[in-house]
Amino acid sequence: MTQPSRIHLFQGYGVELEYMLVDRTTLQVKPITDDLLKHVLGHYGSDVDKGMVTWSNELVMHVVELKSTKPESDFVALDKEFAKNVTDINTILASWNAMLLPSAAHPFMNPMTETKLWPHENNEVYTIYNKIFDCRGHGWSNLQSTHLNLPFYDDEEFARLHAAIRLVLPLLPALCASSPILDGRLTGLLDTRLKYYKTNQSRIPCITGKVIPEAVFSRRNYFNTIYEKIKTDITPFDPEGELNPIWVNSRGAIPRFDRGSIEIRIMDIQECPSADLAVVSFVIELIKALVAGKFIDHEAQMKWKTEVLAQLLDQTVEKGQQAIIANAEYLALLGMPAKAATAQEILKHLVERMIAQGKLGEWKKPLDVILEDGPLAQRMVKATGAEPTHERVVEVYKQLAQCLAANEMFRP
Incomplete structure (x- = not known):
């Protein structure tokens, strides 16, 4: 996202929400984003500036x-x-009998036959990606997420922010998983999008790493240890050097040193903007507390190993809030004196603490739904049943579309 000048920690945030275009009747995907943008611009283009909000292609x-x-x-x-x-x-979209659909994956899209890549301006990178990875898979063409961009001003602020974000990432699927169905059936995971996110670039493993970023806390070290490795490994696939390692980096949180921000990319999109902004507000407050040393100091945060955090992330990807976190040291860093706790108990503890401190008041209602009924994926599974028919899947996802249109939470 555009950031005209560098700002300091927590002075402003970039939020990005991705939605599907689908047929109102059948819910089949509608590859007409270019026509949508052209309707407003008068020509094919990639961005429509609507003031506080901009529409863009993907x-x-x-x-x-x-x-x-x-x-x-x-x-x-x-x-x-x-x-x-x-x-x-x-x-x-109504003129095409189409509408927006939320959630992080289409429930029955066949990406091998229905994928259509953006063909207009700035599509060169997409073409190269498709050549290397074949972007017809679920991990490329069937996923929607919420991105949060947090600013930093210099190396010191980057170090504090990156250390805190690494610790928060394992909790995010428990908060916002919304992709339990692919190919018309339950996958057994609440955050199926992240399963594909972790593996869709396995041909060049250094691009994604372990999703949890490495313990690197300066611009120089990040370029030397991560971007140089990516550059070396992608060269055989991109001999013309058209792919910038900074664009290619696909960790769960990506620093953009050129504009002074870290982008968190592993949040499944929710059923409505209010739900997404409630989630984002909680994430920001938790990162703020860690940066301020409210739980453990900065030096201790930097020592956490990527492998340990990646294991915790795997648990919440599969089970969401029902994941049992049996890492007493991780619980302690979040202010919980217990040997084990569910992710739901951890989230409730943190939200209650923040609300007691006068924070998150405007987002209490959507957070209560998430904490009482589970992340959206859990509510979707409850609504569809264990072995949903196609008709039932369509019915539930139409309800999600209605929630998006009304900016209301989904409760089965």
Whole structure:
């Protein structure tokens, strides 16, 4: 996202929401993002500036991204603007009998036959990616996420922010998993999108690493240990050097030193903007507390090993809030004096602590739904049943589309 000037920690945030375009009747994907943007621009283009919110294309033609045009701190206002833009887009899409659909994966899209890549401006990178990885798989063409960009000003702020974010990442699937169904059936995972995210670039393993970023805390070390490795490993596949290692990096949190921000990429998108901004607000408050040393100091945060955090992430990807975290040291760093706890207990503990401190008040209702009924994926599974028919899947996802249109939480 565009960031006109560097800002300091927690002075503003970039939020990006990705939605599917689908047929209103059948829910089949509608690869018409270019026509949507052309309807407003008058020509094929990749961005529509609507003030606080900008519409953009993505890799595939059935996905549109809504993002904050610049860093924002007033999430209540941003929530209203996202909701308004959803309404505006749905109004336009109605002429094609189409609508926006939330959640992190289409439940029955066949990516091998239905994928259509963006063919217009700035599509060179997409073409190279497709040549190397074949972007027709679920991990490429069938996934939608929420991205959160957090600013840093210099190496010192980067180190503090990167250390804190690494510790928060394992909790995120428990908070916002929304991809339990692929190919028309339950996958057995609540966050199936992340399973594919971890493996879709396994041909060049250094691009994604272990999803949890390495314990690297300066610009120089990051370039030397991560970007140089990516550059070396992609060269045989991209001899012309068209892929920038900075663009290719696919860890769960990616530093952009050119604009002074770290982008968190492993959050499944929720059913409505209010849910996403509640999740994002919680994540920001938890990172703030860690950066301020409210739980453990910065030096201790930097010592956490990537492998340990990656194992915790695997647990929440599979089981969401029911994952049992039996790492007493991790619980202690979050202020819990226990040997084991479910991810749900951890999240409740943290949210209650924040609300007691006068934070997150405007997001209490959506957070209560997530903490009481589970992440969206768990609520979706409850609604569809253990062996859902195609008709039942369509019915439930139409309810999700209604939640998005009304900016309301989904409760089965």
